[in-house]
Amino acid sequence: MKQRSLIYRRGIDIVIRLISSLAALFGMAMLGWILSIVLLKGLPAINWEFFTELPAPPGMPGGGLANAIVGTLMITLLAGVIGVPIGLAAGVWLAEFGQQSKTAETIRFAANLLMGTPSIIIGVFIYVIMVMTTGNFSGIAGAVSLAVIMLPVVARTTEDILSLVPSALREAALALGVPRWKATLGVVFRAAKSGLLTGVLLAVARVSGETAPLLFTALNSPFWPESANEPTANLTVTIFNYAMSPYDDWQTLAWGASLLIAAGVLGTTILTRGFLWYRSK
Amino acid sequence: MEFGALSSVYGTLVSTAIGMLIAVPLSLVIALFLVEIAPPSVSRFVGGAIELLAAIPSIIYGMWGLFVFAPFMADHVQPWLASIAPGMPLFQGPPMGIGMLSAGIILALMVLPFITSVTRDVFQMVPAVVKESAYGMGSTTWEVTRKVTIPYGIQGVVGACFLGLGRAIGETMAVTFVIGNRHEISTSLFAAGNSIASTLANEFTEASDDLYLAALIELGLVLFGVTLVLQLVARWWLRRTARKLGAVR
Numbered sequence: 001m002k003q004r005s006l007i008y009r010r011g012i013d014i015v016i017r018l019i020s021s022l023a024a025l026f027g028m029a030m031l032g033w034i035l036s037i038v039l040l041k042g043l044p045a046i047n048w049e050f051f052t053e054l055p056a057p058p059g060m061p062g063g064g065l066a067n068a069i070v071g072t073l074m075i076t077l078l079a080g081v082i083g084v085p086i087g088l089a090a091g092v093w094l095a096e097f098g099q100q101s102k103t104a105e106t107i108r109f110a111a112n113l114l115m116g117t118p119s120i121i122i123g124v125f126i127y128v129i130m131v132m133t134t135g136n137f138s139g140i141a142g143a144v145s146l147a148v149i150m151l152p153v154v155a156r157t158t159e160d161i162l163s164l165v166p167s168a169l170r171e172a173a174l175a176l177g178v179p180r181w182k183a184t185l186g187v188v189f190r191a192a193k194s195g196l197l198t199g200v201l202l203a204v205a206r207v208s209g210e211t212a213p214l215l216f217t218a219l220n221s222p223f224w225p226e227s228a229n230e231p232t233a234n235l236t237v238t239i240f241n242y243a244m245s246p247y248d249d250w251q252t253l254a255w256g257a258s259l260l261i262a263a264g265v266l267g268t269t270i271l272t273r274g275f276l277w278y279r280s281k
Numbered sequence: 282m283e284f285g286a287l288s289s290v291y292g293t294l295v296s297t298a299i300g301m302l303i304a305v306p307l308s309l310v311i312a313l314f315l316v317e318i319a320p321p322s323v324s325r326f327v328g329g330a331i332e333l334l335a336a337i338p339s340i341i342y343g344m345w346g347l348f349v350f351a352p353f354m355a356d357h358v359q360p361w362l363a364s365i366a367p368g369m370p371l372f373q374g375p376p377m378g379i380g381m382l383s384a385g386i387i388l389a390l391m392v393l394p395f396i397t398s399v400t401r402d403v404f405q406m407v408p409a410v411v412k413e414s415a416y417g418m419g420s421t422t423w424e425v426t427r428k429v430t431i432p433y434g435i436q437g438v439v440g441a442c443f444l445g446l447g448r449a450i451g452e453t454m455a456v457t458f459v460i461g462n463r464h465e466i467s468t469s470l471f472a473a474g475n476s477i478a479s480t481l482a483n484e485f486t487e488a489s490d491d492l493y494l495a496a497l498i499e500l501g502l503v504l505f506g507v508t509l510v511l512q513l514v515a516r517w518w519l520r521r522t523a524r525k526l527g528a529v530r
Binding site for chain 1: 307310311313314315318319327329330331333334336337338339340341342343344345347348349390393397421422423424426444447448450451452453454457458478481482485486497498501504505508509512513516
């Protein structure tokens with residue numbers, strides 16, 4: 001090893017410390033920049049009409065995104081109704097029954113792959129199996145594509161949380177002669193309740209901000225969503241369409257919608273993370 | 282009609298390459314900061330903030346990229362790049378803001394939290410005893426990092442980079458907003474282009490005839506194949522590393 005003076009080594013050390021502190025600062029600054037811009041540009045668009053009115057043609061005063069807000073809530077809720085039970089069940093199976101078996105390992109692997117698949121690919125897939133076969137874009141197709149994205153996330157989180165429940169609890173229940181399913185539902189689930197809830201909330205929040213899978217499944221619409229079987233207005237695709245439009249008032253609406261989505265997703269994330277952190281203390 | 286994927290594939294490769302070139306070193310030093318340099322309370326706070334970057338929906342990156350970051354690039358960064366490297370084919374053409382370079386930088390921001398958090402976990406797996414013995418020999422923090430932590434965790438870091446790469450390649454909305462959406466290949470990073478994902482996002486609903494649609498779906502297949510292979514490699518690699526480090530999971 002080359003001999004170097006202490007001053008040189010200390011100097012290098014300080015330079016590296018400086019660089020890495022600056023990099024961390026840079027990351028924080030970017031976060032701050034993005035969030036403050038969304039807040040600054042979004043707030044002026046938020047008013048009563050924003051939540052209550054249909055979009056107006058460009059140039060007309062007023063107009064809001066009430067239909068898109070309702071649509072996003074509807075699609076997200078529907079996605080949760082489809083995705084969460086299946087994901088929960090899959091997670092329970094992985095943690096309680098499959099455990100280290102070959103099948104369980106394969107399913108885990110597949111879930112990981114699905115988790116890393118680009119969301120636009122999920123959109124294409126749902127387009128082919130649902131939109132092409134039925135012949136029209138629909139809110140339900142959008143919800144299914146979000147559910148597919150949610151599924152592996154819910155399954156893996158459920159598994160992680162259930163495996164934190166001490167086996168002594170399970171064994172105690174089983175020793176009392178409780179059947180396996182009752183032990184799982186009545187004991188393991190109860191012990192893991194808050195963890196499961198936060199996990200599910202995080203997954204739902206994450207997909208509510210997705211755009212790519214909705215582009216050609218739910219599409220968009222300037223009207224109130226009347227059934228799940230027609231193109232459904234939603235905030236994220238509206239942001240995309242309005243941002244790309246040349247009209248200032250549409251772009252302002254897009255910023256308002258951005259603020260709403262960002263606040264919803266980040267708010268849920270921060271609250272649930274904070275809750276988990278608080279509980280783990 | 283004829284359809285070709287070349288410009289989309291090229292755009293995906295170039296924007297991802299720019300993103301990774303920026304994100305990898307940045308993530309490494311941030312992970313270093315979180316594990317070795319910052320006191321635990323600061324580390325938790327900064328780590329949380331970096332993880333929050335991953336929670337921002339990509340459409341928000343797109344809005345910020347198109348309306349704030351691209352004009353910033355056009356006004357400040359691109360003229361500066363053109364002036365320090367005159368005649369470089371990479372920095373030719375009018376500084377429009379939107380284009381490959383901006384898309385790459387935003388991609389870097391988006392994958393940064395993923396690589397950082399995996400790298401941080403890998404760095405934390407290094408047994409304290411090994412590090413402490415190096416400190417005990419009088420090493421500075423950087424020497425411990427370079428001679429102990431990095432060699433110990435290098436494979437995990439490589440796996441983290443693969444995971445980030447998989448994310449970057451499939452990222453759709455943020456790229457669609459800023460890449461410019463032009464079916465042409467240009468050597469300049471200032472030029473507008475497109476990526477596989479952005480082509481899909483822009484043209485899917487416009488595909489008027491069956492062949493056009495089929496071409497787009499095939500483009501999707503290419504993207505799916507690439508991300509699948511990348512992920513397989515990354516998972517296999519990370520699993521091997523974890524086994525080597527004796528970690529459960």
